[in-house]
Amino acid sequence: MTKGTLYGVGLGPGDPDLITRKAARLIETAKVVAYPALAGGDSLARSIAADLIPSTAREIVMSVPMSRDRAPAQTAYDLGALAIRAELEAGRDVVCLCEGDPFFYGSFMYVHARLKADFRTEVVPGVTSLTACAARAEMPLAARNERVTILPGPLPDDELTARIEGAESLAILKVGRHLPRIRAVLDRLGLTAQAVYVERATTPDESVLPLADAPEAAPYFSMILLTKGADPWL
Template sequence: MTGTLHGVGLGPGDPELMTLRAHRLISAAQVIAYPAPDSGESFARSIAAAVIPTDAEEIPIVIPMRIERFPAQDVYDAAAKTLAARLSAGVDVVVLCEGDPFFYGSFMYLFERLARDFPVEVTPGVTSLTACAAAIQRPLCARNEPLSILPGPLPDAELRARLSGGAAAAIMKVGRHLPRLRTLIEDLGLTNRASYVSHATLPNQAAIPLAQAPEAAPYFSMILIAGSDPYANG
């Protein structure tokens, strides 16, 4: 009997936005893995910290800050090998995932390496997407409105094409792309519909009009653009 690989979504940051299932799985875990920076605290671990059993084996998957290639294949190769050893010994492994494991998550790099050999269960989590909508107190999308989810690093031409239709949009992973994105949104005449959110659900949350956003944005920040009229026909 092999163990099961659990990809467990933790939600956007507030530990109270963990699901009951995530809480149960983490509380009972013998082996817990999570992404971690090469210096400083793991954000995923910090969300779950109060729930991690003191006698659990913890396996940080250290992602170097300055990686030349994207993603860090050798890091995930090594981590998969470590986790495979536990799974082969019949022990379940819980992988802590910020947000949701399958929504722009790094869990997929472990999933693609291990899912052929071991049973995998994914526990979905609250995404930053809806956490940011709650933070600005505005519906993300309504009725039959399309919603475009766009990573900020996409080239200008692709962002422009996808934003120009006037539909609701969320731009993820804003970070160092903020000045470029701000210019592009202004060019499209969408600034008055755009909000900026960083650190959603955490004590240092910012949720403000894009026009008031700071010069420098953290990686986990988002721009939400309302559709032409969120209450149209409402």
């Protein structure tokens, strides 16, 4: 029997309209879909693709606990990969849904690492939160020979400081509960006035604000953009 193919499908930043045509077609015709969900909670990936998932599709939920300890999440992906493996062995394709892009801080890479040796895989790239936030803030990220630096917000202060000082165009992702700390770092560097805060870009709950006006409590899906060098006049 021919084994199934594992598709890792990027869904974009949140607006279902920013799903690509390829991703939409794969989801609409899927027999099996798989996606991560917060343990005991909703799946953002499923909610973005909801209007496309056939009612007849089998759904494999990977229930991932939000924990700094890696073991529980590893177990969730181990179990998910086992369930997906069974479908692929039975000859059924599996469409694995992923917010944003599968390989840009995406959960699909954990599934991919566990199954790529044994099955045909295809990764369908998606619109990242990076360019979605820039689009919504109407801030060009980079032109010509400008460098772009992407920093996860949980990095420690000294590393953030060193990397921000060397940056030209800068995005700080996964801001969340680190917002007050990151803002203090940018304050010390005299960069707060140029920074823009974007929360839940392209969703109905979107917020785009000068960083100085950002709320104290930021969600995980938030970003700070700082383009020090962009010269869009060419």
